Amino acid sequence: MKRLILTIGFFIQFCSHILFAEQIVREFRFGDAKKDRNVNFLRAAQAYRDTQGYGFEFSTEKNVSINQKNKTLLSEKPFYFAVKVPEGNYRVTITYSGLQNKSYNSTIRSESRRLHIENQQVQPKQSLEKNFIVNIKDPKISSGGIVGLKKPREQQKLDWDDKLTLEFQQTNCISMIRIESINVIPTIFLAGNSTVVNQEDEPWASWGQMIPRFFDAGIAIANHAESGLALSSFLSSRRLTKILSIAKPGDYLFIEFGHNDQKEKGENAGAYKGYSERLRYFVSEFRAKGGIPVILTSTARRSFDEQGHLIHTLGDFPDAARKVAAELQVPLIDLNKKTSIFYEALGVEASKSAFVHYPAHTFPNQQNDLADNTHFNAYGAYEIAKMVLMGIKENKLSILGNIVDFDVYDPHYPDDFKAWYWPPSLINSVVKPDGN
Structure with missing residues (x-):
């Protein structure tokens, strides 16, 4: 009976959204x-x-x-x-x-x-x-x-x-x-940090701003991520509240955090404490709206040791995300694993081509070299968007049928950076995005 009442409630909410929205x-x-x-x-x-x-x-x-x-x-x-x-x-x-x-x-x-x-x-x-x-x-x-x-x-x-x-x-x-x-269209909401957000300025970029290119006109992407955020600050700045206020039954919420959550201090800090608890909260709140949550592990940082092996700098956070996804039976896209393979496939030097590594004077008003091993350029963001698409396919999500111009992607064999083209936007900045 309770399930029936909830279903009727979702239906009324959905119909109201359709009937009273002004057509523009x-x-x-x-x-x-x-x-x-x-x-x-x-x-x-x-x-x-x-x-x-x-x-x-x-x-x-x-x-x-x-x-x-x-x-x-x-x-x-x-x-x-x-x-x-x-x-x-x-x-x-x-x-x-x-x-x-x-x-x-x-x-x-x-x-x-x-x-x-x-x-x-x-x-x-x-x-x-x-x-x-x-x-x-x-x-x-x-x-x-x-x-x-x-x-x-x-x-x-x-x-x-x-x-x-x-x-x-x-x-x-x-x-x-x-x-x-x-109005009648499924929406994929994105919750995350600087690796997900729509970066406004060249040469910075994130996968969240690349993925709309691969969906047809039957899906909307609503990116609510922002640089420097952790699960806690996403909540305190009322971004999840905003998403829940407009989400409809059948919408998706992709959740990727970890980089900035590492900075949390206090008794409840840590991957298996506050971070895991908040992930569970995101999942339960979005499910209560009739939506479908998806957990993504954090993109790896570019960090190699002297022997050229990738150093995993995110500690227990990727593992904690995997465990919460398994516990709550939430679809998981393991970006930490996929990006690690990607960097290793490119190698120590060539992997710089996926990040904001540019000599001085590459962009207007850029007086110094840029060497950022966390934040991606357009090429790196584009490749990671393809990893997200592969995750959607692997999980057989219902939005799979709305993907266009994409078949398969293997991070062991990335696209050729030299053959990839991105006309730079007029807006640029030398200021590094918040977070690391």
């Missing part, structure tokens, strides 16, 4: 056209204005030209286009137009550098439509209070503002951008 549609086309109240026609590239609710960001309107005859937006330089929208999941549709005499390649990211479209080729004189989902979040919690964002860094992130921002890279010839809210 914003469509943008280019060049002169007859007036249409449902379409915004951009005759020239204009900077974002809050009163208008859309426009180009970071002064990139100068990188864009609008062809009145062909009714297309054309650019061979990076640009950002933003639209003011409330919190929710949005299906973004991009309609490409082919150039007359050559093919071109496009990459699109959203918000704080979440990858969606990767090096997409568009053939001459052909149109192409691509769809993807962007999750928009705000700090407000429906039950009261707000998420405790870190000051000032997190408060300035595109992930937390009131706009949906699209970052276009490489060449783009576009006839339409359409943004529409979508």
